[in-house]
Amino acid sequence: MHLNVFTQCSPSPQFKGFWRHPADRTATGYRSLDYWTGVARQLEAACVDALFFADIHGVYDVYQGSWRPAVRQAVQIPSIDPVLVIPALAAVTRRLGFAVTYSTTYHPPYECARLFSSLDHLTGGRIGWNIVTSYLRSATENGLGDFLDHDKRYDRADEYVAVARALWERSWQDGAVVMDAEADMFADPGLVHEIAHRGRWFDVRGPHQCEPSPQRTPVLYQAGASARGLEFAATHAEVVFLTLPDPARGAEQVAQLRAKAAELGRDPRSVKALQGSMVMVAGTREEARRRAEEYVRLWSGEGQLAKWCGWMDVDLAAYPGETPVSEIAGQGSQSFVGFLKRLGPDKEWTVDDVRYLVATARRPRRNSPVTLFGTVEEVADRMEEWLERADVDGFNLMPCPTTQGIDDICRLLIPELQRRGLFRTAYDPQEETLRERYYGAGVRSAQCLPA
Numbered sequence: 001m002h003l004n005v006f007t008q009c010s011p012s013p014q015f016k017g018f019w020r021h022p023a024d025r026t027a028t029g030y031r032s033l034d035y036w037t038g039v040a041r042q043l044e045a046a047c048v049d050a051l052f053f054a055d056i057h058g059v060y061d062v063y064q065g066s067w068r069p070a071v072r073q074a075v076q077i078p079s080i081d082p083v084l085v086i087p088a089l090a091a092v093t094r095r096l097g098f099a100v101t102y103s104t105t106y107h108p109p110y111e112c113a114r115l116f117s118s119l120d121h122l123t124g125g126r127i128g129w130n131i132v133t134s135y136l137r138s139a140t141e142n143g144l145g146d147f148l149d150h151d152k153r154y155d156r157a158d159e160y161v162a163v164a165r166a167l168w169e170r171s172w173q174d175g176a177v178v179m180d181a182e183a184d185m186f187a188d189p190g191l192v193h194e195i196a197h198r199g200r201w202f203d204v205r206g207p208h209q210c211e212p213s214p215q216r217t218p219v220l221y222q223a224g225a226s227a228r229g230l231e232f233a234a235t236h237a238e239v240v241f242l243t244l245p246d247p248a249r250g251a252e253q254v255a256q257l258r259a260k261a262a263e264l265g266r267d268p269r270s271v272k273a274l275q276g277s278m279v280m281v282a283g284t285r286e287e288a289r290r291r292a293e294e295y296v297r298l299w300s301g302e303g304q305l306a307k308w309c310g311w312m313d314v315d316l317a318a319y320p321g322e323t324p325v326s327e328i329a330g331q332g333s334q335s336f337v338g339f340l341k342r343l344g345p346d347k348e349w350t351v352d353d354v355r356y357l358v359a360t361a362r363r364p365r366r367n368s369p370v371t372l373f374g375t376v377e378e379v380a381d382r383m384e385e386w387l388e389r390a391d392v393d394g395f396n397l398m399p400c401p402t403t404q405g406i407d408d409i410c411r412l413l414i415p416e417l418q419r420r421g422l423f424r425t426a427y428d429p430q431e432e433t434l435r436e437r438y439y440g441a442g443v444r445s446a447q448c449l450p451a
């Protein structure tokens with residue numbers, strides 16, 4: 001099974017309010033290399049596949065038409081750029097992979113290609129790109145480019161990925177770097193090519209600014225869950241992050257994703273599906289109970305509302321409570337609408353329902369399929385069930401609260417998974433790159449449709 005740990009360089013990743021946890025080191029550690037190098041060493045000692053960084057551009061200013069609730073509750077603000085952290089983590093680890101989020105809407109593809117080639121060189125082939133199209137329109141107000149509607153963002157992203165991959169895969173031939181001192185030639189220009197891309201969104205001549213890195217193309221990750229997002233994932237993604245509601249319905253979604261990939265001409269098993277789950281694992285029942293109480297106490301309803309409104313691109317404070325949410329869909333993530341549909345297929349969800357759903361702290365349940373909460377044995381049982389019934393390839397673990405959660409994953413959960421023979425006890429020395437960890441030693445090229 002594959003295990004990623006999901007985080008962000010901000011004080012309270014994923015779970016709002018949890019920076020107040022007494023043992024938390026994230027609130028200040030997020031901006032310190034000491035903190036991150038410690039986390040990376042810890043995850044590598046536990047043989048985790050990759051540390052995965054979320055990232056956004058702009059601020060969550062949709063709720064109440066203001067960024068102030070987000071600032072108050074540290075909703076992905078303040079945050080620092082995770083890209084800068086990665087080389088430092090690569091320097092203190094040998095095998096741990098890194099996946100980092102990078103927006104196709106707010107950066108040019110030529111810059112993207114150079115950045116990921118640089119990261120791939122500096123990490124020795126351990127980098128992945130979480131391709132996002134970005135849902136916050138506030139980035140536009142900071143001069144980062146135009147905010148496009150949901151599906152158009154994906155259309156543009158299709159071309160974006162094609163450009164980046166052309167730069168990585170077609171610009172520099174193998175053997176182009178000759179370093180022939182006698183001939184006074186560092187690289188052979190005959191083996192370096194322009195990509196001469198002219199498209200609907202981009203004109204990029206090339207050649208690529210970097211020589212080929214160990215993986216050439218970073219491992220391509222994606223998390224789209226809408227119909228358009230699923231098509232994008234089935235086309236471009238090697239690893240897909242899913243937030244499935246339970247193993248039975250999850251199995252349908254995974255099958256749909258693999259079927260779509262097959263329809264497009266890919267090996268359906270080349271799509272690695274990872275279920276995203278909150279992890280709150282404890283040594284004993286009593287400890288789990290204590291954690292659940294703490295969870296309710298620390299939960300920030302205001303923070304959750306600020307985050308969800310940003311995701312949805314809808315201000316839930318601006319509508320009468322009885323308004324059906326289906327009537328006020330924004331241009332943010334469409335996944336939330338799908339999530340509500342799965343939660344109550346026949347229900348007409350109103351603004352009041354959603355406000356309540358999002359803002360209310362609910363005690364985690366030991367038998368909940370979505371959260372990995374409970375004793376270590378219970379959580380490991382649940383993970384086995386996911387693997388068997390939903391046909392997922394692994395998990396994208398969201399530790400809660402962050403510091404304690406990472407400790408518990410490494411000290412409690414992974415040893416139990418290893419005891420059960422479900423997770424590696426050492427990295428395979430033959431698998432040098434992150435891609436090889438997913439596809440086996442010797443697999444070098446991107447395992448999705450050709451660019």
Ligand SMILES: Cc1cc2nc3c(=O)[nH]c(=O)nc-3n(C[C@H](O)[C@H](O)[C@H](O)COP(=O)(O)O)c2cc1C
Binds near residue numbers: 101133150230243335
């Ligand atoms: C596990 C996970 C991590 C994500 N990380 C980010 C992120 O760091 N930055 C971002 O802008 N979007 C992020 N997203 C949002 C997705 O890129 C995408 O916008 C979202 O899943 C909605 O896609 P859809 O509109 O196709 O449903 C993430 C989604 C998931 C499920």
